[in-house]
Amino acid sequence: xxxxxxxxxxxxxxEKNEAEAIGLMEELHPADIAEIYDELSIDEAKFLYxxxxxxxxxxxxxxxxxxxxxxxxxxxxxxxxxxxxxDKMDSDDAADVIGGxxxxxQEEILSHIEDIEQAGDIVDLLHYDxxxxxxxMAKELVIxxxxxxxLTCLRELSRQAEDIDEIYYVYVVDDxxxxxxxxxxxxxxxxxxxxxxINIYTPDVMSxxxxxxxxxxxxIMEKYDLVAIPVVDSIGRLxxxxxxxxxxxxxxxxxxxxxxxxxxxxxxxxxxxxxWIQTRARLPWLVIGLIGGIFAAMVIHKYEDAIGxxxxxxxxxxxxxxxxxxxxxxxxAIIVQGIANNSLGFESVFSRIMRELGGAVINxxxxxxxxFVCNYFYSGEFTLTIAVSVALFSVIIFAAIAGTLIPLMLNxxxxxxxxxxxxxxxxxxxxxxxxxxxxxxxYFFNLL
Amino acid sequence: xxxxxxxxxxxxxxEKNEAEAIGLMEELHPADIAEIYDELSIDEAKFLYxxxxxxxxxxxxxxxxxxxxxxxxxxxxxxxxxxxxxDKMDSDDAADVIGGxxxxxQEEILSHIEDIEQAGDIVDLLHYDxxxxxxxMAKELVIxxxxxxxLTCLRELSRQAEDIDEIYYVYVVDDxxxxxxxxxxxxxxxxxxxxxxINIYTPDVMSxxxxxxxxxxxxIMEKYDLVAIPVVDSIGRLxxxxxxxxxxxxxxxxxxxxxxxxxxxxxxxxxxxxxWIQTRARLPWLVIGLIGGIFAAMVIHKYEDAIGxxxxxxxxxxxxxxxxxxxxxxxxAIIVQGIANNSLGFESVFSRIMRELGGAVINxxxxxxxxFVCNYFYSGEFTLTIAVSVALFSVIIFAAIAGTLIPLMLNxxxxxxxxxxxxxxxxxxxxxxxxxxxxxxxYFFNLL
Numbered sequence: 001x002x003x004x005x006x007x008x009x010x011x012x013x014x015e016k017n018e019a020e021a022i023g024l025m026e027e028l029h030p031a032d033i034a035e036i037y038d039e040l041s042i043d044e045a046k047f048l049y050x051x052x053x054x055x056x057x058x059x060x061x062x063x064x065x066x067x068x069x070x071x072x073x074x075x076x077x078x079x080x081x082x083x084x085x086x087d088k089m090d091s092d093d094a095a096d097v098i099g100g101x102x103x104x105x106q107e108e109i110l111s112h113i114e115d116i117e118q119a120g121d122i123v124d125l126l127h128y129d130x131x132x133x134x135x136x137m138a139k140e141l142v143i144x145x146x147x148x149x150x151l152t153c154l155r156e157l158s159r160q161a162e163d164i165d166e167i168y169y170v171y172v173v174d175d176x177x178x179x180x181x182x183x184x185x186x187x188x189x190x191x192x193x194x195x196x197x198i199n200i201y202t203p204d205v206m207s208x209x210x211x212x213x214x215x216x217x218x219x220i221m222e223k224y225d226l227v228a229i230p231v232v233d234s235i236g237r238l239x240x241x242x243x244x245x246x247x248x249x250x251x252x253x254x255x256x257x258x259x260x261x262x263x264x265x266x267x268x269x270x271x272x273x274x275x276w277i278q279t280r281a282r283l284p285w286l287v288i289g290l291i292g293g294i295f296a297a298m299v300i301h302k303y304e305d306a307i308g309x310x311x312x313x314x315x316x317x318x319x320x321x322x323x324x325x326x327x328x329x330x331x332x333a334i335i336v337q338g339i340a341n342n343s344l345g346f347e348s349v350f351s352r353i354m355r356e357l358g359g360a361v362i363n364x365x366x367x368x369x370x371x372f373v374c375n376y377f378y379s380g381e382f383t384l385t386i387a388v389s390v391a392l393f394s395v396i397i398f399a400a401i402a403g404t405l406i407p408l409m410l411n412x413x414x415x416x417x418x419x420x421x422x423x424x425x426x427x428x429x430x431x432x433x434x435x436x437x438x439x440x441x442x443y444f445f446n447l448l
Numbered sequence: 449x450x451x452x453x454x455x456x457x458x459x460x461x462x463e464k465n466e467a468e469a470i471g472l473m474e475e476l477h478p479a480d481i482a483e484i485y486d487e488l489s490i491d492e493a494k495f496l497y498x499x500x501x502x503x504x505x506x507x508x509x510x511x512x513x514x515x516x517x518x519x520x521x522x523x524x525x526x527x528x529x530x531x532x533x534x535d536k537m538d539s540d541d542a543a544d545v546i547g548g549x550x551x552x553x554q555e556e557i558l559s560h561i562e563d564i565e566q567a568g569d570i571v572d573l574l575h576y577d578x579x580x581x582x583x584x585m586a587k588e589l590v591i592x593x594x595x596x597x598x599l600t601c602l603r604e605l606s607r608q609a610e611d612i613d614e615i616y617y618v619y620v621v622d623d624x625x626x627x628x629x630x631x632x633x634x635x636x637x638x639x640x641x642x643x644x645x646i647n648i649y650t651p652d653v654m655s656x657x658x659x660x661x662x663x664x665x666x667x668i669m670e671k672y673d674l675v676a677i678p679v680v681d682s683i684g685r686l687x688x689x690x691x692x693x694x695x696x697x698x699x700x701x702x703x704x705x706x707x708x709x710x711x712x713x714x715x716x717x718x719x720x721x722x723x724w725i726q727t728r729a730r731l732p733w734l735v736i737g738l739i740g741g742i743f744a745a746m747v748i749h750k751y752e753d754a755i756g757x758x759x760x761x762x763x764x765x766x767x768x769x770x771x772x773x774x775x776x777x778x779x780x781a782i783i784v785q786g787i788a789n790n791s792l793g794f795e796s797v798f799s800r801i802m803r804e805l806g807g808a809v810i811n812x813x814x815x816x817x818x819x820f821v822c823n824y825f826y827s828g829e830f831t832l833t834i835a836v837s838v839a840l841f842s843v844i845i846f847a848a849i850a851g852t853l854i855p856l857m858l859n860x861x862x863x864x865x866x867x868x869x870x871x872x873x874x875x876x877x878x879x880x881x882x883x884x885x886x887x888x889x890x891y892f893f894n895l896l
Contacts, residue, residue: 003794029672031671031672031673038793039793039794157634157637158637185633185637186605189602189605189606189633189637190605190606206477222693222696222700223479224477224479225479225693226693227616227675227692243675244675244692244693244696245670245673245674245675248670248692249670251696251699251700251703252670252703255699255703255704255707256703258707259703259706259707259781259785260781260785262707262710263710263777263780263781264777264778264781265778270782270785270786270789270791271783271785271795271800272786272791272792275806275810278782278807279810279811282775282778282807283810283811283814285774286771286774286775286778286811286814287814287815287818289770289774290767290771290815292770293764293766293767293768293770293771294767294819294822296766296767297763297766297767300762300763300765300766301760304759304762304763305759307755307762308756308759311752311755311756311759312752314752314755314759314762314765315748315752316741316745317762317765317766318745318748318765318766318878318882319738319741319744319745320741321766321769321770322737322740322741322744322769322773322874322875322878323734323737323738325770325874326712326733326734326737326871326874327734329712329870330712330713330730330733332711333707333708333711333712334713334717334718334719334726335719337704337707337708337719338718341718343718343719343720344719344720345487346454346487347720352719355723358723359723359726359727362723362727363727363730363731363734366731366734366735367734367735367738370738371738371742374742421711423774426770426774427770430766430770
């Protein structure tokens, strides 16, 4: 994908040269064709994507980013969306596409879908919250009854597999549709055709409930190295299956969400988003930071007379606040990632704080000693030198404990601990850090 | 997994009650048994894990975290490692286990492996760098020759598939071992047994070179929704295959690495790591932050006389540095994630900066106006009120541009742009922010 290629595509679209446009896209994977979208206007995209044939068109739509897809689908007549795209998509992708539209548009599109079974599957899937296993799953499954023979299975397989690209597992159910286990294709190929499924399938398959949270599904599949997982309802009936490629997005989103919150971004923004979307994500955190800064200003205001007497005290304000912020962000990031990875184990809060305290003492002593040496040789101002080093040490200890404790407490209160990182914890540490610094300095200078 | 269960396991180990220990683990998945490791001493782990039988023991070892696994394997005799674990592992996991050991221990273990083919596969895999496709791949493959018939294939399959848990793809090669394409099991089941493979396989399979970077492999598999990808050498011979479960770890690690760097952690640390490991990851960044703080102190030192005359100027130092840091971290996080996701597209640096500038003007005006109103009513100090608001606006503009430009430049210079986030960019913005603030204040107060 190069700049030249994009320019070529745009030229061909402008000339309305259909044959050449089709030729240009022929060699590309649907995921690559979807990537061009960002470079096109909505009319250019309409011209280009309506040239694609059946399956490719559906695959391209499934690969578009959610916002782009919603905007694109809204710009097309319902009948085109239904016949050109939805009819040929996997049920989970189709439900994702339709889920973003208004109720009327949904109804209109559904009424134009020719495959009644597909329309029914989509309606079923639309009932589930998109952050749950039900919202992630697809209805395309290969299901066999435990009472069948291998021969019946093979015959059924060729019928069911028609709509399915790849078969990872064949699911075994009883007469009531309750999930019993899986049957590997390998086992089926290697068994005599007269063998009964009940005698060769693998029981004890891992499954998730339709209401399970998507991040939990991701953890389970990641932990147990699963490529697909069946989804069951409350009485154990097989409702659908989730494949790992859908879960990979959940895993990346989860890891990125923590990073974004730590960076003070209130929602998922991308470099290519408009100024307005970016501002909506950024301004709220900046205002919180501003309010924190005003509080910090009020703390310093109390010590204005002291600064008037010894202006050098102001010199180390940024050093103290920066170190408080850095230490606090480090501590909270370790805890937030530990919670996200489920790797905190059973260590008690007390022993965790003690270990953090140990590390903070080492870091605090090292940094304070370095600062002391620098100051001593550079300024020769002994009282300030001592006061700053003591304050730095105290601030590091406080920031480490606050950075560890706050996310643990938020997690206990079922609030996303990633909230604690980013501007919130830096701001708190700024205020407390300044308070500690001036308190100690004023004490050392006997200014009270 | 509960505290009670762990205590029960520990009690049984202490009593050396083998039967009960086996009973306790019987219901557990290998990934769960591996999770107990963190709670055990090395002797307890040895007692427990040597009780496991064949495949389970191998799976548990594969699931252990790298550091834990290295320590555990080093504590066992080479012969036990070879016969109890390595012999029964997939080649990629086996190579990972052995790769962490000294050359002598590697040789010793390899000499005890009974399955010569397995030993050969491991030796082959040890040649590849662990961050490449070669380092990720496994040698367990189902390979068929394009000139065979379906019948020959089915027979070969039952022979080759013996060592393989799940078959996702059957790979088709020519007489020279060059990868030609894939054959779906579905297609094989549905074709007549006399059909020639060359007539039914799918050509144009996506593959990666053994030297490809692991993160690039992850991007390809994620983008094209692949469950497995074949790995080829420079002349296109099929060398192995990578499955998505190995890549999921790469994806999570990559996303977490950016977050860790942004949080000022120099290496991958976990909440359960010892104080020394944590200090090694944290102290270097803190010292960089400290040096930045000393530079900031030197800047303020230049304005000490001005502060002596108007001590109130010190009041807003933390507000200015905090806002500079927050804006810079936001801007750089958006760019760093865009680079990581390959979602920056073809927008020129100039137009990206212009958009960032637009957002910064909105954010800057809003924050400055809010601060102005607060200050005006709270302090009534008109000159300072104006000076601080102008300074805040300027600092926000600078921080946004620096936060966008620096990671883009680092990326161009092939340096990890995540370096720019975290303490480095906050420190730089602190120093420049203070410089701008005092420059503007001194100008407004006519103190020059």
